Amino acid sequence: MPSFANPAGLWALIGIPAILLIHFLQRKAQSFPISTLFLLEKTHREANTGRNFDRLTNSIPLWMQLLAVLLITWLMTEPQFPMARSTQRIAIVLDSSASMSVSKELIITSLTEQLPPLKGFATEVEYTVLESIPGKPRIYAGKNTEELLAALKAWQPLTPLTDPTLALRLARSLVSRDGIVLFVTDTPVEVLPFDARLLAAGEKIDNCGFTGVTFEEKEGSLLWRATLQNYSDKEITRTWQIDSGNGQLSPPKSITLEPRSLLTLQANFPSKSERIKLILSADQFPLDDTLHLVRPAPKQLFLSTAAPLEALGKKILRSIENMQPVGTQAADLSLVSYDPLDPVLPEGNAVIFSNDATQGGQYLAGGIIATQHPLMNGINWQALLIRETISLEIRPSDEVLLRQAERPLILLRSTPATATVPASQQLLFNFDPRLSNIDTQPALIVCLLRFAEQIRTKKVAKSQENWECAQPINIAIKPNIAPLFLDQLDAQGKTLASQSIDPNQPLFAPEQPGFYQVRQGEEILVTSATYFADTREADFSHCASENQLANAQINAVQAHSIGDPFYHYWIILLLVLLLASWIFIKERKAVVA
Helix, strand or coil: CCEECCHHHHHHHHHHHHHHHHHHEEECCCCCCCCCHHHHHHCCCCCCCCEEECCCCCCHHHHHHHHHHHHHHHHHCCEEEECCCCEEEEEEEECCECCHHHHHHHHHHHHHHHHHHHCCCCCEEEEEEEECCCCCCCCEEECCHHHHHHHHHHCCCCECCCCCHHHHHHHHHHHCCCCEEEEEECCCCCCCCCCCEEEEECCCCCCEEEEEEEEEEECCEEEEEEEEEECCCCCEEEEEEEECCCCCECCCEEEEECCCCEEEEEEECCCCCCEEEEEECCCCCHHHCEEEEECCECCCEEEEECHHHHHHHHHHHHHCCCEEECCCCCCCEEEEEECCCCCCCCCCCEEEEECCCCCCCCECCCCEEECCCCCCCCCCCCCCCEECCCCCCCCCCCEEEEEECCEEEEEEEEECCCCCCCCEEEEEECCCHHHECHHHCHHHHHHHHHHHHHHHHHCCCCEEEEEECCCEECCCCCCCCCCEEEEEECCCCCEEEEEEECCCCCEECCCCCEEEEEEECCEEEEEEEEECCCHHHHCCCCCCEEECCHHHHHHHHHHCEEECCCHHHHHHHHHHHHHHHHHHHHHHHHHHC
C-alpha cells in the first residue's frame, strides 16, 4: 500500500464536487416551433431566465474532467511505494543522568508510541540503544521492539549530568547518514549535533533532598552536619529520622524549608554505631531522600621522630588526624635530622632536616620562589628567614620545591620500588630549622600535612570514608596479590552483593547510594557510605516534554520507498484527457451554432 509524501495534495479532490456542480447547472430549455422533427436531435437547450439546478447529464467531458481531477490529486500527493529488502537503523541515546529516573515510565510510554512509525516502509528495523556516557555497554542491540522496551525497564539512570556529544557521534556512525539518531532526555535541548532528533519526556516536580555532609570532632564526640535544599518555588514541609543501624528509627521531626532555600541538620554521631542513615520523608525523587553515613576514620599513620626534632614531632601529631608516635622500624613517616658530616640517609618515607652544629653564617638574601606543585600551591613562604648552613647532598633527580636566589631550600626526592624495598618519598629541608624561623611559619605545617596525606594515600591500610555517588576514588592496593572486590552492605555490615573490580581501570564510587566495602581478597581496604549530592540533577525546574520526530517519520518513509514509476505516463494521460474534454466541448458548441 502506498504512502503519500504530500498529504496536502488531497485538497485537490475538491475539484470533483466543483465539476459536478457545474454540470448540474443546466440552461432552461426554450421552445422553437419547427416543422421537421429530425432537427430536435441537434437543438441545444437555451435558457431564457438564467441557470437553474437540473438533473445531471451524463457526458464524456464530465467523466474526462473527473478522471483528470483524480490524476491531479494522485500526482500532487506524491505517492511512495515500499522498497524491497530495506532496513531502517535507529540509534537511541538515553540521557543517563539521575533525574531521568523520575521520567522513566513516561519515556518508555513515549517510545512505545513513537518507535513503530519510524520504521517507515522498511522491511525490518535495527535498534541500538546507548547511554550518554561514553564507554558504557550498549543497553540493547537488535530488531525486536518488545525486547528493547524490556531492556529500558531494567535500565537504571544514576550518573551525573554529562555532555551527550560523544555518544551522539558514536550513534551517528552506527546508523550512517540515512539512519535516525534519537536523543531521549527529560530536559529540552535547543540544538543537537549530528542531525540527532530530540524526544524530551520530562515533568516539573517539587523536590527537596540532602546535598552533602561534614564532620567535626567536638568535646570528644563526632558531630555531623547535613545540608538540605529545597529546589522548588514553594514552601515544603518534610519529616526526617535517624536509623542508627540497629533496626530502630528515631521519632520523626518536622522541618519546613522556604522556596529555594537551604537548611542544616546536625547531631552527634551515635557512639555505638559505625553506620547510620538520615531518612527524609519520601517524594518522587528518592535518590536524595536518604543520606548514608559511616564514622569517618582515615588510615592510621605512624610517625617516628629524631631527638633534635621532638618539638616539631609533637606539633605534627597534634595537627595531623589519626597519626600516632612509634619506633623507627614500624614508622610510615620519619622525622630525620641529617648531619652533613655523617651523610647517611634513611630509607623509606621521611622528612629530613639538615643538622648543622655551627652557629651558621649570614641570613640568605634574595627572593623566595616556590615551584608550582601540590605541596606548595597557595602557601606563603615570604616571611621565612634562614641563615647560611652546610648544604645537603642534592641529586640531579631531586625536584626543587622552594628556593631562595640560587640555593634550593626544600626538595622532593622520589625513590622507585625495588624487589625488596617499596617506593618512597622524602621531603628534604636544606637548612637547619634551629638557624631559621620556620617553626613559627604556618606554611611548614601545611606543607607537612600535605606530604603526610600523600603518604597516607599510598599506604595499604583500612579506612572508613564517605563518598559522593560516582566520584573518582583512589585506593592503595597490593600489586599482584589478590583480586579486588566491591561489596554492598546493609546497615549491620552484612554483605548483600559482591562484584569484582578491575584495578587497572580508573575507580569511581558506586552510583547507587548505600553502604559498601572494598576488599582485596579477604583484606578490607575501605568501608564506605555513598550518598547522592548532585544538585543539578535534583533540580527539576527546567524539565519539560518536546517531540522533534515529525520530520523523522516522513524521512523514514522517503528513505525506504520509491516514487510512482508511471509518473510521466500519468502526466501524459492527464494532458490527453484535458485536450479531449476541450475538443468535445468545442464540437458541441459548433453544432449548436
